[in-house]
Amino acid sequence: MIEIGSEPERAILVAAPPFDESEEVVDEHLEELIRLADTAGAVVVGQLVQRIKSPNPALFIGRGKAEQLREQLGRDGASLVIFDDDLSPAQGSALEKSLGVRVMDRTELILDIFALRARTAEAKAQVELAQLQYMRTRLKRMWTHLSRIAGGIGARGPGEQQLETDRRLIDRRIARLRRELQGISRSRQTRRKAGRGEFRVAIVGYTNAGKSSILQALSGRELFVEDRLFATLDSTTRLVDLGEGYQALATDTVGFIRKLPHHLVASFRATLEEIEEADFLIHVVDVSSPSWEHQMEAVDEVLRDLSISGPALLAFNKVDQLTYHEESALRSRAAALYGPHVLTTVREEGGLEPLRSALRDRMRADRPMVHITLAAKDGRTLAEAYREGEVLERRENGGSIELTARVPAAVIGRWRRKPGVHVTSADAV
Ligand SMILES: Nc1nc2c(ncn2[C@@H]2O[C@H](COP(=O)(O)OP(=O)(O)OP(=O)(O)O)[C@@H](O)[C@H]2O)c(=O)[nH]1
Numbered sequence: 562m563i564e565i566g567s568e569p570e571r572a573i574l575v576a577a578p579p580f581d582e583s584e585e586v587v588d589e590h591l592e593e594l595i596r597l598a599d600t601a602g603a604v605v606v607g608q609l610v611q612r613i614k615s616p617n618p619a620l621f622i623g624r625g626k627a628e629q630l631r632e633q634l635g636r637d638g639a640s641l642v643i644f645d646d647d648l649s650p651a652q653g654s655a656l657e658k659s660l661g662v663r664v665m666d667r668t669e670l671i672l673d674i675f676a677l678r679a680r681t682a683e684a685k686a687q688v689e690l691a692q693l694q695y696m697r698t699r700l701k702r703m704w705t706h707l708s709r710i711a712g713g714i715g716a717r718g719p720g721e722q723q724l725e726t727d728r729r730l731i732d733r734r735i736a737r738l739r740r741e742l743q744g745i746s747r748s749r750q751t752r753r754k755a756g757r758g759e760f761r762v763a764i765v766g767y768t769n770a771g772k773s774s775i776l777q778a779l780s781g782r783e784l785f786v787e788d789r790l791f792a793t794l795d796s797t798t799r800l801v802d803l804g805e806g807y808q809a810l811a812t813d814t815v816g817f818i819r820k821l822p823h824h825l826v827a828s829f830r831a832t833l834e835e836i837e838e839a840d841f842l843i844h845v846v847d848v849s850s851p852s853w854e855h856q857m858e859a860v861d862e863v864l865r866d867l868s869i870s871g872p873a874l875l876a877f878n879k880v881d882q883l884t885y886h887e888e889s890a891l892r893s894r895a896a897a898l899y900g901p902h903v904l905t906t907v908r909e910e911g912g913l914e915p916l917r918s919a920l921r922d923r924m925r926a927d928r929p930m931v932h933i934t935l936a937a938k939d940g941r942t943l944a945e946a947y948r949e950g951e952v953l954e955r956r957e958n959g960g961s962i963e964l965t966a967r968v969p970a971a972v973i974g975r976w977r978r979k980p981g982v983h984v985t986s987a988d989a990v
């Protein structure tokens with residue numbers, strides 16, 4: 562963990578991109594790592610870049626570069642090195658030995674931030690699970706840390722037997738956390754079933770894209786918004802009024818990032834169920850970032866990893882930051898290259914209207930509004946209307962009942978074939 566005392570820890574960042582990576586991309590990645598370090602509470606006092614063909618099995622970077630790094634650490638008074646890539650346990654400990662300071666890799670840094678930011682019991686359990694899984698393979702190195710902190714000449718790491726015991730303890734804790742998370746996920750599913758008639762939207766996207774800001778603006782209720790990475794770790798669901806009598810349940814989710822550690826994704830599965838079970842996804846993209854296209858790809862990649870391929874709408878957000886020309890360039894580029902999309906901003910009056918309107922269209926197509934007339938004794942269809950749809954109005958008329966409801970198209974198809982049930986469209990076009 563990065564210490565957050567009065568003095569922030571001074572860190573040097575190390576990136577080792579391949580030779581064919583463009584200068585621009587290398588800079589983008591360093592920029593992002595600086596933001597991650599800053600979010601974790603460290604100040605970046607230096608950077609080191611070495612282009613490599615493939616990572617050195619011993620130190621990841623070359624031996625000469627490592628020597629240069631050691632000198633730079635002394636010069637800059639830094640006590641922490643952060644690698645943009647993931648290090649093997651052996652590389653991590655070899656680096657620490659030769660540099661004499663703590664070395665973190667990208668995964669560790671992200672885990673650190675998540676631990677700092679977790680608020681709810683569920684988020685905390687998810688982060689701890691990911692941390693333990695990460696730690697398990699690196700026990701030896703962690704122990705070296707501890708024995709060094711303990712000081713004492715001749716203080717050596719634990720024997721294999723001690724490591725075995727520790728591993729068993731960790732495994733037991735991992736099993737417990739998994740059970741706990743399953744319990745939370747089950748109770749959430751029950752809650753979700755209770756409100757099944759509603760149209761559910763999940764808001765996904767790269768970290769800091771503006772997901773929480775959009776949900777806040779749509780729902781008119783405060784959410785935690787911050788110009789830092791991973792402000793949101795817990796999913797929040799809000800009822801959103803889309804206008805013209807349309808309502809949906811929208812869920813804000815944890816942000817994604819390039820090279821998101823896989824076991825972190827796996828531990829956040831419970832939260833990500835919200836995405837899996839949504840009727841529709843809004844993928845928010847921060848077009849004010851020079852690397853928005855790469856960020857978009859990174860999000861698509863995580864979604865693919867999670868086998869999520871639901872219908873999605875791209876929301877190109879923060880267009881208030883673009884000049885008139887940039888905005889029209891974006892419009893033509895998006896029209897040529899991307900599927901359904903809208904341009905949005907939470908900073909300007911009406912900046913989310915295109916999004917609201919696209920969502921209404923989607924709901925209209927997915928859950929048309931209909932008038933249903935059925936016999937009062939047809940309890941089955943009536944129950945179905947309440948269970949599968951959203952009943953907006955109900956009138957009893959002698960032996961028959963008239964409903965106005967939003968109902969999934971498949972259910973309407975079934976009703977149309979049912980004797981005694983009469984369905985007509987009620988959507989104003
Ligand atoms: N200029 C501008 N800034 C925006 C807009 N939307 C969001 N922001 C800012 O972008 C930053 C991040 O916004 P959040 O809503 O916290 O982003 P998020 O996607 O929820 O981020 P994480 O939860 O960290 O993944 C905040 O400083 C917002 O004020 C927008 O349309 N225009």
Ligand SMILES: [Mg+2]
Binds near residue numbers: 785813
């Ligand atoms: Mg957020």
